[in-house]
Amino acid sequence: MTKIEAGAPRINRPASEEFFVLGAAFAQAFASLEKCLLNNGALKRGEFSQALKDTLNHSGADRDGADYEILQLLASQLDEAEAKDRKIP
DSSP states (O other), rough: OOOTTTOOOOOOOOOOOOHHHHHHHHHHHHHHHHHHHHHSSSSTTTHHHHHHHHHOTTTTTTTTTTHHHHHHHHHHHHHHHHHHHHHHO
């Protein structure tokens, strides 16, 4: 099986607008939670993102499920947020 890198979500089925809205809201909520945990010292930078990538790349992951696609979206958003944070002095 080929590893799939988080950060390049592939939504390969027609999905309703509600699916995308729900997925984006879910991802935003977890990104906010991660930021709070980072600010309070409960997480190290990149720790949550790496755990998501490990989950996505696990050999038993159901890569065809909607939950997998939402986790890919979340991982992508977290990667983008971390990249922005690294650029800010």
